[in-house]
Amino acid sequence: MNPMPELIPLLKQLRLSGILDSIEARNRQAIEEKFSYMDFLATIIQDEIARRSQKRLASAIRRANFRNQKTLEEFDFTFNASINRGLILELASCRFMDEKVSVIVVGPCGTGKSHIAQALGHCAIRAGHDVLFTTAARMLAQLHAARAANGYDRLLARLTSIDLLIIDDFGLKPLKGPQDEDFHDVISERYERKSTLVTSNLDIPEWPDAFPNRILGAATIDRLRHGAYKVVLDGKSYRDARAQPKTVTPPVKEHKTLSRKEVKSAE
Secondary structure (H helix, E strand, O other), X not given: OOXXXXXXXXXXXXXXXXXXXXXXXXXXXXXXXXXXXXHHHHHHHHHHHHHHHHXXXXXXXXXXXXXOOXXXXXXXXXXXXXXXXXXXXXXXXXXXXXXXXXXXXXXXXXOOHHHHHHHHHHHHHHOOOOEEEEEHHHHHHHHHHHXXXXXXXXXXXXXXXXXXXXXXXXXXXXXXXXXXXXXXXXXXXXXXXXXXXXEEOOOHXXXXXXXXXXXXXXXXXHHHHOOOEEEEOOOOOOOOOOOXXXXXXXOOOOOOOOOHHHHHHHO
């Protein structure tokens, strides 16, 4: 049964056109299960709420600009027994965002830093927070370009306002002036206001080497470390090539050479 033609423009006017996706099936269900009018109304309203929630979630994930759609459900905790699973699951609750503190994830290449960072970003989005994922190099390049176009303050304000800013691969390349100043501006403006998640191949004691201005670097690192949760990922890389199966060479069959006497006997 199709919805009444006059119902379509009314639902669109009320911005409830999504109800049209399910109203036919719900109408059949209501007839078969003998819903009351109130039960039928409650059902289609719940459908609309679920549809809008899913739409908001999808939109927030697009805005977050994740590199990959990584989640904690996909993370293999058994690959590396030294991973503090309890700490990561605690961070997934997003209570650290209420504390307005940072999360620092360090470890060698391929140990799952970016996966964990994006997975925690997904958790934050599902909890209703705005999230932005970027790399240190990309963020600093955007700030540099914004300064040249007189848009630095506007971009800095946007980076400051995000509930959870995820900066991947800090320290992969040493900072140059004025990159160290720009990085300090972002961290300083977010300090004790919003949470920042930083991943790095370098352990924290090595971070000062990434700053050309050691004093500015010390001030930046101090703000990031204050009250921060630290996740250490050691061990082998997830990207290590799997051992190739050994090629089994079939044995060479030996052919016996017959003597003249044996040949004559065979004939």
